[in-house]
Amino acid sequence: MAHLSYVNVFARDIVALSAFYQKVFGFQEIESIRSPIFRGLDTGKSCIGFNAHEAYDLLQLSHLSETSGIKLLLNFDVDTPEAVDKLVPIALEAGATLIKAPYETYYHWYQAVLLDPESNVFRINTVLL
Template sequence: MSKLSYVNVFARNIEALSGFYQRVFDFPEVEAIRSPIFRGLNAGGCCIGFNAPDAYDLLHLSEYADTRGCKFLLNIDVDSPEDVDRLVPIACEAGASLIKSPYTTYYNWYQAVLLDPEGNVFRINHMF
């Protein structure tokens, strides 16, 4: 069976952006794969990779380097609704912007929608 191993984010500043997710969610760095243009964090079951802009050329994606808009959504699951409420202000203090305050969705998840310091969308979820 196939499985998702990494979700990679192109970041203007890989140290700052990976550091944001480390501070807010306590994800440890996968130091064995650190490079001048990459940082990886173990997010439990899947990892988040942060690619510097140099990776566009490396991956032959230069023509897509100026793509703008919401192109992906990171979902970070937590153990309880209280954890959602606790982590939102921590994320905001670390540089995130709150887009939608914690609420219960029509599919019965409790979540908040935020932008990280580089404007990428992420949600903090608790699935009932």
């Protein structure tokens, strides 16, 4: 069976953006794979990679590098609604923008919707069932 190993985010500033997620969620950098155009963070179950725009050429994606619009939604699960409430101000202090304050969804999750410092959408969630 396949499993998700990495979600990679193209970033203007891989150092600052990876530091944001380290500060908010406490993820550790995987220093053994650090390069001038890449940073990786271990989330515990999978990893988040941050690629500099130079990676477009490396991956032969330059002709597809249109970056306008929302094309990615990162989800970070926590154990309780209180953990969601605790992390939102930490994210805001680290440079996030609140899009939707914590609320209970129709599918019984408690979540907040935010933008990271490079305007990538992410949610902090917990399942209420």
